[in-house]
Amino acid sequence: MYDREFTPAMITHLGENEVFVFGSNLAGMHAGGAARVAVNKFGAVWGQGVGMQGQSYAIPTMQGGVETIRPYVDEFIAYASQHPELKFLVTPIGCGIAGFTAREIAPLFAEALPLRNVILPRDFVETL
Secondary structure, three states: OOOOOEOOOOOOOOOOOEEEEEEEOOOOOOOOHHHHHHHHHOOOOOOOOOEEEOOEEEEEOOOOOHHHHHHHHHHHHHHHHHOOOOEEEEOOOOOOOOOOOHHHHHHHHHHHOOOOOEEEOHHHHHHO
């Protein structure tokens, strides 16, 4: 595998082709954590809890257990694979306000490991 890049601990700006991937809730109430950063800095849309918006991509994490997150991560991975011109910086989704651990969430991203344009948190990669 290539030399892996990891998502920075703090993302304060993005390049033109970069996308901030954050955990959200289905209602798109981006009030805290990375969701708040996404709405304040990277074009996330209040009231939109899923998918691409501005220079950000929302993955819902607040609606139940890990298995309820899986379809949204799968959708994200499919989107990222269809957009190799974009670089997706995945924050540790679900590991803040939603209360999951990297051990619980990281396996959802296993299919993203070979994608060069999906940058994962170090904890996720080390777990995988």
